Amino acid sequence: MSTTAIEKNNLEESDSVSEKWVRPRMVDMPKGRLAMWWLIASEIVIFGGLIATYILFRLRHPEWGHAAGHTSTPLGALNTFFLLTSSLTIVLAHDAANRKDLKGAVRNMGITLFFGLGFLVVKSIEYSTEISHGFTLTAELFWSFYFLMTGLHALHVIAGMTTIFIIMLGVRKGKHLHRVEFAGMYWHLVDLVWILLFPLLYIAH
């Protein structure tokens, strides 16, 4: 496919896969993207195991619904909004990097970092409020799960932000543009985990 055809394809932004499109084989994949998918598969096992354990205990202990009522749904919803929006901006950064639009890529990565920082600020406000009310890591098994799952997730947010920041420095100089996609995939994983954690810990009282 010529460069012009690829650009035209990009501009079309079709919702359906082109009829001419043929599903690639694994050997045709960029090595970095392949590695990212394996990393994501391993993360699914980590978070999946943790979430499955939580659901098991939650079904066994309906009284946890009372404890879950003490989590702040508005703050959790605000964080969901932050992560969903940052997922959009990082994929726009990926798109801009593909078009060699360095300014657009850096701008969208910066916005992603801003929302990531916002997420951490809101999370720290939540933590301090909960701890001040006596809901500590050892207060109850629900709170142990809560702090473990959200804490592990927050560590992933920090790791994602660090990665995006380092890649952004390279992108500013026009280097390693393909890495924007890899950072984006990791960031989407962070978003995916939160999409499941939010109803589990905040809405399902």
Place this chain on the structure above:
Amino acid sequence: MTAHQATAHAEHDYHGHPNYFKTYFALLLLFSLSLAAGYLDNILMALLLIFGMALIKMMYVVNNFMHLRFEPLSIWFAVAFGLVCCFIFYFGVYPDILWVPLEVAH
């Protein structure tokens, strides 16, 4: 074409993509609906709606933002393998969890 050239070419490959803004607004809509579902009186219906919409949101992100639908089938299997492991784990330890004394939870 050498392996290095193939990799270099693949690094710059690109496919058509979904409309990202449309996906984003669909995600926001589902998110708002799941928040509203939390206020339903029927608990079972609320839970089904909340987690059903969470799964749809996850599929939207995986397919449209992570472009999984453009990837080789083997990648689908790699991701599904992790989920299958979780299911095995879930049903494997379920009997044990069922017999954990209630005091432990406190």
